[in-house]
Amino acid sequence: MMDGMTAGMGIWMLLVVLTVVALLVLATLGSVWIYRRLRGRQSDGTKVAGRDDEDAALRRLRERFAAGEIDEQEYESRLSALTHWR
Known part of the structure; x- marks a missing residue:
């Protein structure tokens, strides 16, 4: 039992x-x-800048370079700053 x-x-x-x-x-x-x-x-409840914002910034940088608004040196400098922490 x-x-x-x-x-x-x-x-x-x-x-x-x-x-x-x-x-x-x-x-x-x-x-x-x-x-x-x-x-x-x-x-304040808003989203922190993420990957989409980075992609938009890179896209805008490429557009400005392609349109001739910035020269190659400026493009390389800004590209380096945008992708430094990736």
């Missing part, structure tokens, strides 16, 4: 442990999701 009771308790203990692990995993994933959502925002 005791073997059946201890086996039943073992199953419940396993379920409790699995539930706690699942909750910890969900809490961790939720924290990472919130961090990533908030990381890309400034205090």
